[in-house]
Amino acid sequence: MSIIKIPIRYEGSKGETILYTLFDSGATFSCISAAHAESLANLEKMRKSLEIATAAKDTYLKIENRIVLDFYYNDIRLSDEFMVIDNISEDVILGANTLQKWRIKLDFEHDTIIIDPKVAKAILK
Numbered sequence: 001m002s003i004i005k006i007p008i009r010y011e012g013s014k015g016e017t018i019l020y021t022l023f024d025s026g027a028t029f030s031c032i033s034a035a036h037a038e039s040l041a042n043l044e045k046m047r048k049s050l051e052i053a054t055a056a057k058d059t060y061l062k063i064e065n066r067i068v069l070d071f072y073y074n075d076i077r078l079s080d081e082f083m084v085i086d087n088i089s090e091d092v093i094l095g096a097n098t099l100q101k102w103r104i105k106l107d108f109e110h111d112t113i114i115i116d117p118k119v120a121k122a123i124l125k
Helices: 034-040 096-101 117-124
Strands: 004-011 016-023 031-033 044-053 060-073 076-085 092-094 104-107 112-115
Touching: 004 034, 004 112, 016 034, 031 034, 034 060, 034 076, 076 096, 096 104
Parallel strands: 016 092, 031 076
Antiparallel strands: 004 016, 004 060, 031 092, 044 060, 060 076, 104 112
């Protein structure tokens, strides 16, 4: 399995930081560790929690909180919601929903990501 992990700048209502981000097309949702989430933005309690399957057989995570963050790659501002997870293996995981929303392509040969120029233009206007 190929993975791409690069530093990305995140901004929330409480502050900003650079976090190493795992781009994972196999994850549905974008997720962030609880410690980093609490330092970046106020947690929003979800009306109904989510139970999502993990890679481990018959193992599920219960997600009760989320936050909204802006994030930057090559000075292109993007944003999305991130599910807050205790004991997550990475600082941040960008999942398929976010990748599709912003038309982000994973370039495993060069260990980088590609953002569709049309999306970047739309954001800058």
